[in-house]
Amino acid sequence: MALMTGAQYIESLKKLNTKVYLFGEEVKDWVDHPMIRPSINCLAMTFELAHDPEYADLMTAKSNLTGKTVNRFTHLHQSSGDLVKKVKMQRLLGQKTASCFQRCVGMDAFNAVYSTTFEIDKKYGTEYHERFKKYVEYVQENDLVVDGAMTDPKGDRGAAPSQQTDPDMFLRIVEKRPDGIVVRGAKCHQTGSINSHEHLIMPTIAMTEADKEYAVSFAIQSDVPGIFMVYGRQSCDTRKLEENADIDLGNKTFGGQEALVVFDDVFIPNDRIFMCEEYDFAGMLVERFAGYHRQSYGGCKVGVGDVIIGAAALAADYNGAHKASHIKDKLIEMTHLNETLYCCGIACSAEGYPTQAGNYQIDLLLANVCKQNVTRFPYEIVRLAEDIAGGLMVTMPSQKDFESDLKVGQTGKTIGEWCNKLYAAAPGVSTENRMRILRFLENICLGSSAVGYRTESLHGAGSPQAQRIMIARQGNINQKKELAKVIAGIKE
Numbered sequence: 001m002a003l004m005t006g007a008q009y010i011e012s013l014k015k016l017n018t019k020v021y022l023f024g025e026e027v028k029d030w031v032d033h034p035m036i037r038p039s040i041n042c043l044a045m046t047f048e049l050a051h052d053p054e055y056a057d058l059m060t061a062k063s064n065l066t067g068k069t070v071n072r073f074t075h076l077h078q079s080s081g082d083l084v085k086k087v088k089m090q091r092l093l094g095q096k097t098a099s100c101f102q103r104c105v106g107m108d109a110f111n112a113v114y115s116t117t118f119e120i121d122k123k124y125g126t127e128y129h130e131r132f133k134k135y136v137e138y139v140q141e142n143d144l145v146v147d148g149a150m151t152d153p154k155g156d157r158g159a160a161p162s163q164q165t166d167p168d169m170f171l172r173i174v175e176k177r178p179d180g181i182v183v184r185g186a187k188c189h190q191t192g193s194i195n196s197h198e199h200l201i202m203p204t205i206a207m208t209e210a211d212k213e214y215a216v217s218f219a220i221q222s223d224v225p226g227i228f229m230v231y232g233r234q235s236c237d238t239r240k241l242e243e244n245a246d247i248d249l250g251n252k253t254f255g256g257q258e259a260l261v262v263f264d265d266v267f268i269p270n271d272r273i274f275m276c277e278e279y280d281f282a283g284m285l286v287e288r289f290a291g292y293h294r295q296s297y298g299g300c301k302v303g304v305g306d307v308i309i310g311a312a313a314l315a316a317d318y319n320g321a322h323k324a325s326h327i328k329d330k331l332i333e334m335t336h337l338n339e340t341l342y343c344c345g346i347a348c349s350a351e352g353y354p355t356q357a358g359n360y361q362i363d364l365l366l367a368n369v370c371k372q373n374v375t376r377f378p379y380e381i382v383r384l385a386e387d388i389a390g391g392l393m394v395t396m397p398s399q400k401d402f403e404s405d406l407k408v409g410q411t412g413k414t415i416g417e418w419c420n421k422l423y424a425a426a427p428g429v430s431t432e433n434r435m436r437i438l439r440f441l442e443n444i445c446l447g448s449s450a451v452g453y454r455t456e457s458l459h460g461a462g463s464p465q466a467q468r469i470m471i472a473r474q475g476n477i478n479q480k481k482e483l484a485k486v487i488a489g490i491k492e
């Protein structure tokens with residue numbers, strides 16, 4: 001099929017029998033559920049933009065496996081130029097959706113599993129890499145969305161997988177059969193899991209021999225028996241269920257999505273297994289996937305940042321405050337922070353290098369520095385946006401009030417007339433437009449989109465401490481000591 005449209009993607013989801021639960025109940029028509037649909041629309045943009053000639057160079061690539069044009073989200077990076085284009089594509093999608101568009105986790109997983117399986121085979125004589133190549137061809141040919149799933153519930157953070165009181169805290173192999181394996185466990189806060197056709201599972205931490213049944217990687221269709229998902233709720237999410245609340249939503253079309261994905265004894269056939277007890281490669285797979293996803297944040301969060309900076313500037317215009325020098329300075333600071341993140345995303349890509357399997361890996365130190373900055377700068381960008389917007393962002397009445405024709409008071413005006421009159425600001429600016437931009441900022445700073453821009457910036461692709469560990473490992477302090485010794489004339 002190659003290169004589905006957004007509409008074809010949405011139709012394809014309706015054919016799946018994915019089990020989704022929300023508010024304690026099964027949701028049968030989850031594709032059209034108002035709380036879930038914005039995340040599907042958002043992911044659909046990864047298909048739509050691939051058909052736009054203006055973006056073809058960023059959104060598509062030539063497959064190294066088949067020579068065909070594929071969506072870049074299913075591509076195995078063949079050069080540092082590919083890595084740079086990946087980041088630019090993510091910035092573009094952040095700009096078009098102001099949300100997490102979810103498809104990157106699969107792309108990052110493909111590239112990590114591709115190179116890791118090659119090295120497992122080299123050591124153990126297994127055939128995971130050839131299997132995985134066939135799998136990627138299948139994904140590319142059908143333009144599928146694959147949820148790259150890594151994070152286990154983890155239980156007691158002080159205990160290894162095999163030391164947990166409850167063994168289900170890490171996903172594991174519970175049975176080996178001639179034709180495959182049976183797995184049990186879960187993956188938590190999985191971005192884009194409900195609206196994915198497939199799941200590509202990876203271990204979540206480096207492991208020892210005692211943990212070997214937890215060292216497992218495989219791909220499986222999202223709706224096979226035993227898999228179910230519990231939708232994660234977001235701040236202000238039930239506004240999406242209200243009528244006449246489009247403006248109150250701030251971003252009514254797009255949003256992100258996370259869910260708990262449970263594997264309650266799921267059979268995985270042999271041709272879908274890419275790691276089975278090779279515990280000594282769990283750390284490599286984790287490190288590579290995390291590295292790619294830390295690079296990703298130097299693109300997606302920057303694109304969303306662009307929209308936030310634009311919204312803050314509009315809020316200043318609509319408030320009549322745009323000429324104040326401190327407002328201009330705050331917009332400069334926001335731009336500086338946002339572009340610094342982009343520099344990191346581009347730098348770790350430009351410094352990419354080929355793996356043994358031939359696809360390109362980002363520079364790990366720079367990718368971890370990128371993500372470490374992402375744990376901080378979006379918070380400052382949002383603080384400045386809130387500063388510029390003013391308190392009305394969180395205190396103004398609802399859309400229904402602005403539209404109400406209920407007469408109140410003694411002079412015969414309606415609630416709508418009072419609200420529109422009293423919340424007017426700069427001359428010539430409609431109160432509705434002012435409300436729209438403030439609600440957008442509320443949504444991205446505090447509402448349902450804050451999941452993707454704020455807390456995900458902190459914890460997505462690994463919490464800050466995970467990057468500090470990698471920076472410590474990659475930082476090469478001893479080499480820096482030698483540099484200082486030479487300059488200072490020290491001979492030991």
Ligand code: SF4
Nearest residue numbers: 100101102104296300
């Ligand atoms: Fe893609 Fe960013 Fe969402 Fe991760 S957080 S899936 S990189 S948009």
Ligand code: FE
Nearest residue numbers: 191456460461
């Ligand atoms: Fe993420």
